[in-house]
Amino acid sequence: MIVLYSGLTCPFSHRCRFVLYEKGMDFEIKDIDLFNKPEDLATFNPYNQVPVLVERELVLYESNIINEYIDDRFPHPQLMPSTPSTRGRCRLFLFTLEKELFSHVHVLENMNAAKKDQDAAREAITEFLLRLSSTFPGKNKYALGNEISMIDVAIAPLLWRLEHYGIKLGNSASVVNLLKYGERIFQREMFLEALTPSEKAMRR
Ligand SMILES: N[C@@H](CCC(=O)N[C@@H](CS)C(=O)NCC(=O)O)C(=O)O
Structure with missing residues (x-):
């Protein structure tokens, strides 16, 4: 299952949450307190920022990269144009x-x-x-x-x-x-x- 490390007020995390909900598949959102970040965040993202997506062995950061991955993986509704x-x-x-x-x-x-x-x-x-x-x-x-x-x-x-x-x-x-x-x-x-x-x- 996809796990998204997400900030409660972070506009970049907001993008990824929006895409996950639009796609309507199973996912888990981990709310991250940016004033008290969990230690594993820095092991996932060298910039120690949210959002981070983890799916089994795959770890991605950067909201637009995460969203393109979700769009490729779950094509409906398709969010990137097709040509x-x-x-x-x-x-x-x-x-x-x-x-x-x-x-x-x-x-x-x-x-x-x-x-x-x-x-x-x-x-x-x-x-x-x-x-x-x-x-x-x-x-x-x-x-x-x-x-x-x-x-x-x-x-x-x-x-x-x-x-x-x-x-x-x-x-x-x-x-x-x-x-x-x-x-x-x-x-x-x-x-x-x-x-x-x-x-x-x-x-x-
Ligand atoms: N370019 C990144 C920006 C991510 C970002 O700036 N996240 C902020 C929260 S909105 C963060 O984690 N800040 C904590 C820090 O930099 O220590 C993206 O698109 O995902």
Whole structure:
């Protein structure tokens, strides 16, 4: 059985929990207290971070890598696109999200980060989301069309946390469209199932 070592408020763990629930197979989630990490975490992940997936001999870390593995192993519903070129584009977009958004999310998740660094992170996330919203998701229901994909999974934990992080995007038409897209993901039964109590408390 798949075991996921997961943080109670970690946006990266949130991605993996969401995928596990969407796939509807058997798994176990081990809630990890990041202020009191179990010793075996560092033996699984040299960076001593969650999420970590363990399945028999296989140990994986990095949320997007874990999620691609789960998607390969349990193909329904398929979250990565099916052709080599669309898969390539999807991976490139996932990379852009890590570079432009989640590098700053790391700062907001770091309790010891200086206030000026946290403010700069908020500003960088706001700027990128405003730019992104002019084309994304456009008229699509989800990022790649009518079906949920790995891109929706990757960005949803950030959209869920906007208020929690103190990020205000305003109410231009494109922002409203982006936020409605977020709501569409949040309404999925498995998105709600995958939330921890601490994550549920992030939005009223
Ligand atoms: N790039 C990693 C980021 C994982 C990450 O930053 N995890 C944080 C919690 S949200 C963590 O374990 N922090 C504990 C630490 O760095 O000591 C991923 O996508 O999985």
